[in-house]
Amino acid sequence: MTLEARERARAALNDAEDKVARLAAIEPFMIDLSLRENPVGSRVGQTLDEKLAILPKLREFGFRNISLGTLDYAIPDELEVDDDFMIRLRDTGVDMTGCFAFTAMGIASPDGTFTPDPSQLKLRDYRVPNTVSEIYLSSFGMEGMYDLPTLKRSLPASVQWLRDNIVGEGGAPRIFINIVDGCDAFAEASDATFEIMELLAGLPIEGITMEDDRGTYMPFQVGAYVAAARAILPPSMKLLMHIHAGAGFENASMIEALLNGADGAWGGLPKRAAVVGHASLGELLANLVRVGNTRVTDIYRVDDLLPLATDLQVLDEAGPVPDDLPIFGYNAYRLSLGAFRQRPDRFMDLPPDGIGGTYRYRICPVVSDVEAVRGRLAEVSGKPPEAYGDEVITMMIRLMRRELRGGERIDYDLPEQVMALYGRAVIAVASVGPVRPEIPA
Template identity: 70%
Template sequence: MPSSPEALQQARQRLADAQEKVARLRDLDPYLIDLSLRENPVGARVGQTLADKLAILPKLREFGFRNILLGTLDYSYPDELEVDDDFMMTLRDRQVDMSGCFAFTAVGLVDADGRFVPDPSQLKLRDYRVPNTLHEIYLSEAGMAGQYDLATLLRSLPASIQWLRENIRGDQGGAPRILINIVDGCDAFAENPEGVFEVLSLLAEQPIEGISFEDDRGTYLPLQVGAYVAAARSLLPPPLKILVHMHAGGGFENASLIEALVNGADGVWGGLPKRAAIIGHASLGELIANLVRVGNPHMQRYRLDRLLPLATKLQVLDEEQQVPDDLPILGHNAYRLPLSFFRQIPGRFMDLPPEAIGGRYRYRICPLVSDTQVIAGRLEEVTGRPAAEFSQAVLEQMIFLMRRDLRAGERIVYDQPDNLLRLFARAQHASEVASADVEV
């Protein structure tokens, strides 16, 4: 029974809606703040020394980041300084240009007598001469507990913003760029949306750059994140910015970024590598790669030829361990082909060949599916001989032998060089025997 015209039109409209969202991602010029100097060390085994940070900053600028977070000033025990403090003081003392640089600060509070008391992090921001800030607040019940209630926060926010504008010298001597970061934003939207709306309505009237909010455990679904962004956008019209930051808890993080952007978010903050608090986050490296995937021309401002090697190098520095092999986009196996059918092709819609981000294809032997092209590629890696030198007959014999071994109950990691070379030798012998039989 043929489909009705109405059903066909509805099907076509569904596809058109998706294409409209892809076009939005393609045309977006995202507001990105890189946190490779802070976000990545948070969950790392080792972290970064002052010397590391001084070496990393120019690499981030060379890559193309215009906005870079230097560190966090609203940490616990503020009198016990961190490397971030040393870093910012060193940049100040060496008169390094900090244009476009940010630091995290906490909101100052108006006390019971109506007197505003700046947070210690605000005083450090002033003293270190960092020009811009992600100014952090909490809006969930658990987040505010022991700090302030909503009434106190509503009273304090305008005073805290005013203090920053009066005491912080921004880029090129102008006003500081202030983004209010709602650390527990997703929790607050889910738990107390009316309270969030009250705060956002207040912020819409403040002299700030915009807001940011987080899913700090990575537990909210992309559809929820998209709805929270859309709700915030209805109260914060442009030019006010909305940024998001998504942790990797339930595996939704990169999908949540896409949902946020198509629902009205202006950008993202995060580190270039995947490593972050808990098990990682939706990194700028992954986002940039995915925007390249949809053909976003604004990504050409970044040194894409350095994306994969730089992100990998930074994570290895923080962890003193290799990047997990099976990490999408940035991992060792992300571009190791087990089957040539999976190769991503330049110019094909939604494909992202590794060369586009500074990588290259490699090969991985999987006994069940690896074809002759993959086996020849892996042999080239192991032996140094060109892949074209290996005969099709021998490569096919290698496939047959792997199948026979599995059927006989033998489990062999052929991807390992020694095992691969033994398989190759067996296949050569089998091929020679078969040729001899044909000749006879």
């Protein structure tokens, strides 16, 4: 290797280390949507009583910005549970500091007449102090709603109406503008998107948010769109992202967004979302803990992260979290091989106890070692792991291999099967004694 090649190699490693350090130092700005984003994609949703019980749990976890729900839905005269929830909070005098509701933009006609959206009127009547107001910028998004001149005319008027009519937290309301099709807009109509960004940069709002609402853009594209927006917006204006899991890029895209100038994200705590999932706040927090970010551990009760996120998803789905869901799934921290154990003293590992979980075990006949088999056996039997000696455990592994070679496909992870396997191993050890390795002829 030449000196020049070695320097290039070192530069590549230094770049990665720099990115990790930046992620470890940020304090992400988050708006939690566990009261809306997760129910939207669930089989059953949330009742009023469930929402009333969830809100204090979100505050206790550490969220300071919470969306109570969405008011810009279709058929606005047919109320949703979100309406009932906000009405109840208003009527019972619950403190709504830090609370938001999603609304749509009102429309300003060419003669200057402004017509607020029904969702804005509800925001006022329900006395929610802050809002995320949604707009569309791509040709598909705006179709049938408004054109670009109408959008440019209506945005300032809509923000002004909110400032004139919504009672904020001791002053003006906190306003975010969410570009629902933000990635589409940058990809399809960059010049028009730059114009709108420049317009937003001059409005009295706290920030903007952008979505990859179908989850189809690759991480480097999301990073580029964030960098483009950040180049136009003033540093004081927050920039948040919301990314769905359509193509499986979501968490990688969220990291790219943060590295390219995003201040944070909005989303639900669990994985469940409007599509098949999203870059959830729970996953983002876990991944920031993974890189050693102490700001999030100071603010949020990350030691409750795993149980809270899974409990909320179980509630929304009226069913279990998918077993193989990373971080929060049942199998995420079930060891099938001891070498897979994540350790607190190893770079980039996140042991389960760091987010409120524990290690468990599962048996995979092709790979499971003594640690995994012994651990699963102890779980099933209720006896301590040390009750099972290496000789019998090793025989269990031998028998799994022999039975699979013989064409038997057995789910040894099932309690009845692992106990039956143990029984066969005890008999085998007693009958043949120590077993030498089987070497093919």
